[in-house]
Amino acid sequence: MKTKYLALSIILAASVSSVHADRLVIKGSDTLGAKLVPQLAEQFKSQHPGTTFDIAAEGSTTGIAAIIDGTAEIGMSSRRAKSSEVGAATAKGRNMKPTIVAYDGIAVIVNAKSPVKSLTKKQVEQIFTGDVTDWSAVGGSGGKISIYTRNTSSGTYSDFKELAMKKRDYAGSSQKMAGNEQIAAEVGRNPNGVGYVGMAYTKASGLKVVPIDGVTPSVKTVQDHSYSYWRPTFYYTNGEPGGLAKQFLDFTVSSTGQKIVTRVGFVPVK
């Protein structure tokens, strides 16, 4: 009998411990998770001592999958959930609720030494689909175009395909990178490189942002949607969030949170 009580006590203690652990699991988008969310988390922790975060930024697909599987409280995503993902969530009794936490512009970047000063949307499509393979075809000084893209679990990967490529496939020669920073680094090193990154990653050295149809991504052009490759970014939750997840979401969209959004390089919601 004593043994039974002991076991019960341990289970209860463990349960109580998990409820009050103040640990928030966030998974998903590299665009959001590499810079913005960690900085939001740091600020949030300073206001909520004892809170811990487990942030895994491996692509929007992993964030949405985590909500479907119930392995995270917040799924970061730089794209909307696909119909198939929503269907899978519904089948598991989950409700994919999106909350816009920031806007972003997907910037097309080239090496700082590139003579390319601007591109049209058509040229961007031609470059990334492989219709043109030499810079001379789009105003450059010649040389084989090296294309850097995100990998397939990235929301930016599918967003860019939809926004800039009429949903066509990427060129077979394109090189897939794990994150925005890797793309920025590769383009910064390669004079013939071209890629795309979220606005927060355009300050890396050795690269420059190319205006598209004469418009450069900025807070203003994203907010007024004059920049073609703008998009909302999301926190996905299983229905209305509660507890720590709600507190962190509310913090993210608060004026304090949105200041951080701006400081990191995203476009604020408000």
Add this chain to the structure above:
Amino acid sequence: MLDLLVRKKIITDQEAEEVRAELTKEAATTSAGKWKLSTPITELELYGDIRLRYQYNGGRTAGDTPVAAPGAGVAGLHDWQERERERYRLRLGLRGILADDWFFGVRLETNASDRSSNVTFGDDTSSSSAGGGGPFAKGSDGVDVGQAYLGYKGFKDITLTGGKMPNPLVTTLMVWDPDINPEGLAEQWKHTFNFTFGGGRAESSAQGYSKEGGKGVVATQAEGEPFKLKIDVFANFAQFVYDDANPENPLGARGTTTANGVGTQLIPNTDAFLLAWQVGARFTFPKNIYAQIAPTLYNYTGNGDTFNVHFQGGDPLLTNSASLAQNQTGINSLLVFDMPWEIGWKLGEIPMRLFGDFAVNLEADDRAAAAGHPGKGDQRYAYQIGAGLGQLKVKHDWQIDVWYQHSDQYALDPNLVDDDIFDGRLNMHGIGVRAGYALSDAVILSLSYNYGWRVDHGLGTGGMPIAIGINPLDQYQWFVADLNVRF
């Protein structure tokens, strides 16, 4: 719509996103939402038909065929062979439009035959026979690829298609069985010209009418309505791989054959191609009047390894079995000019039309000579003329077609002609009647009947027997009752 509401500041981005998520959720739980299509597909159509059929075929031997006395399995004089079958047909297809002006199509059909997708009920072997079976076995219920093609429409007015495709040519049952899906390449061009003459005041109407040399409709002109003429000009070209030779380059020296009866020949080693050149036009006048004509030239190149023996087509001076054993499929000496046409109008609300076809084999003399009938080169013509009333489009529609058809022994390719009319034979003429009624938008009940007679009694009736093992086929009749569900 959501974007518009956001732009108008009627709702916020967040509210739009929540509505969008709800719509996505609703769509994802519908049947359509569960289908996942690959990104390059911009449009996909599932279509097909299921048909139940009762079919009767009957053929009569000639009165002058020197056969043995009638007995079991032996043809007698004026002896009828008859078959009754209950059958079904399933055809299931997908047509898709892809990004960048590409398209594709596939269709599955329930018969490996080129000229039929029918499966006969109860024709499986018994369970006790070799290979098993049983009364409701699936031995004959196969699924075959009837169509598999892709194409490109990126050039203005032009469609390029390759593969096993729906027939790209304008044609009739006299020349092509509609079940045949030819294999190879096709290039189609079509351009529409629109003309408007007259209109407005009566004087200018009269002037417009005069310019057209009296071809317009006077009553229309007098009312001041412009006379509108639409002309669809088209050209269809096809290069069909008729018969693949295998191998083109055999090990060692090429073998020889005497199959053509003209001494020893090297076995042919080139593929056979059917080439078609068609140009035509469809004139659409006011008041639903139209006329279409599509002159076509067919010729054959190469040999292949199946159809390279000279066509003979049967002989009434032989026994039935010997006549049937003659070559019925050779495609030698075929250079066929064909001209299908159709004229249509409306009588009140009832569509009416006249249709027909005329074909002549410009190499019929050579084909007749190779068949052993050098004096029969005049057997080179085929023609069809018919009339139709009504049109099957939606529920309660009806349609009746009646036509006469005549095909000389050396006029056409016997491998392509429709197999329902006269059992796929040449040297036959006769009538066809087809009547249909739409029980619903998707369900058609139709009855069809053909009766044919031999044309030249000095010749057999060339072509592989489809249902009736008689050559010459002195008389023939065919009746079917179909219940066809289209989807």
